[in-house]
Every structure is written in C-alpha cells, then in structure tokens.
Amino acid sequence: MKISTTQYELELKHPFSISKFTRTSTPLMLLKIQYEDVVGYGEASMVPYMGESYETADAFLKLVDWNKITYPFNFETIIAYLDDLATGQPAIKAAIDIALNDIQGKILNKPCYEIYGADLANMPVTSYTIGIDTPEIIREKLKDAEAFKVIKVKLGRDNDKEIIDTIRGLTNVPLYVDANQGWTDKIKAIDLIYWLHSKGVLLIEQPMDKNNPDGNAWLTERSPVPLLADEAVQRLADMDKLKGVYHGINVKLMKSCGMYEGHQMILKARSFGMKVLIGCMSETSCATLAAAALAPLCNWADLDGPWLTKNNPFANPPFKNGKYLLKNLPGLGLEGVTPDLFPYTIS
DSSP states (O other), rough: EEEEEEEEEEEEEEEEESSSSSEEEEEEHHHHHHHHEEEEEEEOOOOOGTTHHHHHHHHHHOOOOOGEEEEEEEHHHHHHHHHHOOOSSSHHHHEEEEEEEEHHHHHHHHHHHHHOOOOOOOOOOOOEEEOOOOOOHHHHHHHHTTSSSSSEEEEOSOOHHHHHHHHHTTTOOEEEEEEETTOOOOOHHHHHHHHHHHHHHHEEESOOOOOOHHHHHHHHHOOOSOESSSSTTTSSSGGGGBTBBBSSEEEEEETTTHHHHHHHHHHHHHHTTEEEEEEHHHHHHHHHHHHHTTGGGGGGEEEEGSSSSSSSSOOOOOOTTTTEOOSSSSSSSOOOOOOOOOOOOOO
C-alpha cells in the first residue's frame, strides 16, 4: 500500500457556536490509500474537543503496519487491529476505514451504499445547522439554508427561545434541536421541550450532561419528541448503557471509527427499538458521502458539512429537494479530487 496525506484547515462560513464553545475552522487530515492500482480516499475531521490533531494523526498512521491490511478487507479485524495500536483517536481510524471502503467499492465496481444494503429510495432529508448566535447573524445564516427542508438548531445557553422565535419569524420548516448537554435543570428542560414541540421541533439531541443518565432518562420518559444520545455515544461498546435512557442515537463516523462500526451501531440501535440520526462534524464531501451511503438505513440525517464551509476541496455532493442524490459510482462516488491535494507520502 501507498499512503499519502495532507493537512487541511476547513474554514467555516460563519463562526460555529454550541452550548460550550465557538470555532471558526476545523483541522482535517485527508488520506489517500493506494492498494495495487486502486485508490481510496478518507478523512479525519479533528474537532478540538475530541482531542485529535495533525500530530496525533500523523503519529498514528506511522504505527500502522500496512502489510497487515489485505483484500478482501475484514473490517471487524481491521478496526480491532487499529484499536490495539492506540486507544481513542476515532477520527484518524475513520479516515482509514472510509478510504478502505472506497477501495472495496471500486474493486467490486459497486457504490458503498449498495454494499451496505441501503436503498436510495429511503434517503432522508438532511438538515442545515444553525449555531448559537445573535438574531441578526441567524437571519444571515438562514439565507444559506434555503435549499434545505429541515433546520437543525444549536441550543443550550440562556437565549434558546429567542433563537427559535427568530427562526420562526422567517421560516416554518421543521426543526431539529441539539442542546449539546446544555440543560442542567430537568424541570426547566421538560417545560422547554414541550414548548419546542409546539414550535415544530421533531427531535432533540443530548439534552443534559452525558454523565447524567438518570436525568436524561427522566426526560425521555416524558418527552413528546424523540431524545437522542450524541455525546453519550461514540463507539459500538457504548450502546448497551443507552437502553431506556434515550429514544435513539446520533451516529457520527468520526466517533464510530468509520463506516463499518457506524453500520454496526445502526443495526444494534434497531435491535433495541431505537431510532437513528446520522450526523457529521465539520467535514468535506469525502466523509459526508461515506455517511450518506448509510443514511437510507437511518430515520434522519444531518450531513450538511460541505455547505457550512468555504473551502471544500472536493466537488459538493449531488443534492436535490433537501436530499443527497447519490450517483451510481463505485466506492464513495467522490468527485473533484485534484492531483496536488496529497503531497505528503508516508509509505
């Protein structure tokens, strides 16, 4: 195998604020793996709170004995091998998994969505995320969301109702809400949830602290809309502690170490009777196309990464009527890759 990478700073169109922090860009490690004469692409989106960086990603890639990864790929074995090399670091592991899935699809001459049994007729609409901001900036952000059929709203500070009222003054499209653990009082939270329900909110992610299962379970028992685990779930091993605490989960490939384990999490959630939102970090077309291949297996999608950024290095994914319109191309179907994007070769 030949491994090439590039460090890439993905710039956001607007400062992105959630309940506990704000950022204006996200460091990415873009990955190219050449297996014989087939090339696959992957991506690690290293949002600061996950603890990964260019340095940790580069060091991890150098630990990998690429001779141990041979086709046909056994993804369960590959992920176990990567976990044995180092704990954590799910984003760079996801980049490897995504690139190998891209290669597998190209060898089989099948799209990744077909390999995973996803019927494109079941593709959900994807939401456009509005971070916490002033009413004036929120109105500007909504102009960028005109092609979307659902708006996802970040809440969790002291101006939650002002944000929702601002949005409702301009559009009546359905809303998703992500509180990012921002609510601390369960009585106030359940009152707010009922108010949000009256405003057309269809789901709420991570209402209270991930380490407060009792509080989240109390809300789940009483909520008129589905409550989803986000920060409370990363890997497949986290799933068993979620039954009865949430109605569903948010699967993100940057947390699940990629497509294989993300798919396993979807299947396990279904076995628990839970619903699934597939989401993304700040990502390019590469990682969001990987997630879109699994999206038809989910109830909801939040794969807006390419539209929230100013410098997506690839072609934007095909998009129509609020949905990804995946092409019948082998692998991820990633387009717009330029020859000079991967100057650094590891092996």
